[in-house]
Amino acid sequence: MKNSNGDSLPRLIDEPILMLSALQHYAFCPRQFALIHVEQVWAENRFTAEGNILHERVDSGVAEQRKGTRYERGVLLKSERYKLTGKMDLLEIEQTDPPKYFPVEYKRGKPKVEDWDRIQVCAQALCIEEMRNTQITEGAIWYWEVRKREAVQINDELRASTIFAIENAHTILATGKTPPPTNKVKRCRACSLRDLCEPDTFRKDHSARYINEIFKE
Numbered sequence: 001m002k003n004s005n006g007d008s009l010p011r012l013i014d015e016p017i018l019m020l021s022a023l024q025h026y027a028f029c030p031r032q033f034a035l036i037h038v039e040q041v042w043a044e045n046r047f048t049a050e051g052n053i054l055h056e057r058v059d060s061g062v063a064e065q066r067k068g069t070r071y072e073r074g075v076l077l078k079s080e081r082y083k084l085t086g087k088m089d090l091l092e093i094e095q096t097d098p099p100k101y102f103p104v105e106y107k108r109g110k111p112k113v114e115d116w117d118r119i120q121v122c123a124q125a126l127c128i129e130e131m132r133n134t135q136i137t138e139g140a141i142w143y144w145e146v147r148k149r150e151a152v153q154i155n156d157e158l159r160a161s162t163i164f165a166i167e168n169a170h171t172i173l174a175t176g177k178t179p180p181p182t183n184k185v186k187r188c189r190a191c192s193l194r195d196l197c198e199p200d201t202f203r204k205d206h207s208a209r210y211i212n213e214i215f216k217e
Contacts, residue, residue: 016173018166020077020086023123026169027116032193033169034178041196068095077127082166088124101128103139110145115161117141121152122162 019037026033035041063072070093078085094100103124107117118141125136139152152158172179181188181197188194 024120027119029182030179079127108144111150
């Protein structure tokens with residue numbers, strides 16, 4: 001949050017805590033984020049069910065050590081600075097001096113052009129950096145559908161996109177206002193909330209704009 005001069009403002013003590021997993025919802029569609037995390041609505045479909053099964057398998061594992069690298073699963077994360085909390089799938093720790101931390105997120109689908117999934121990994125990195133006083137430059141996403149990892153560069157550009165998503169998601173939580181449907185129509189097809197969201201209906205409803213125009217005149 002910034003004031004009119006562009007300076008960062010201190011966050012309010014009672015600002016809601018944002019779940020790490022919610023950032024992927026926001027990056028995909030702010031309206032989906034608000035429906036889930038403000039209006040508390042949810043609906044399962046094949047994609048969400050498969051995702052739940054995948055994460056149950058990942059989280060059930062125990063920590064292990066192999067060839068100088070420790071693998072910690074289901075790691076709890078928290079950031080006081082960004083008001084984030086959640087659990088990550090896998091944290092790889094190279095036993096160097098200092099240790100090198102490498103966050104890994106598991107997803108049921110396949111690699112995407114957009115940063116929806118990468119933003120979640122970057123947010124995990126922000127938490128780890130704060131908790132363990134370190135610097136993270138890279139992470140990864142393992143995609144179930146293609147059975148391979150995609151490297152994620154935790155660079156300045158991704159950090160900026162992630163912080164932007166965090167701040168805007170916090171704003172939605174604070175105001176309690178649900179944004180209109182995304183103009184990316186293709187995203188709605190695979191969304192489990194499509195029937196509850198009714199994006200086509202809201203896109204066709206111009207009453208709010210009509211009223212605004214009346215008062216503007």
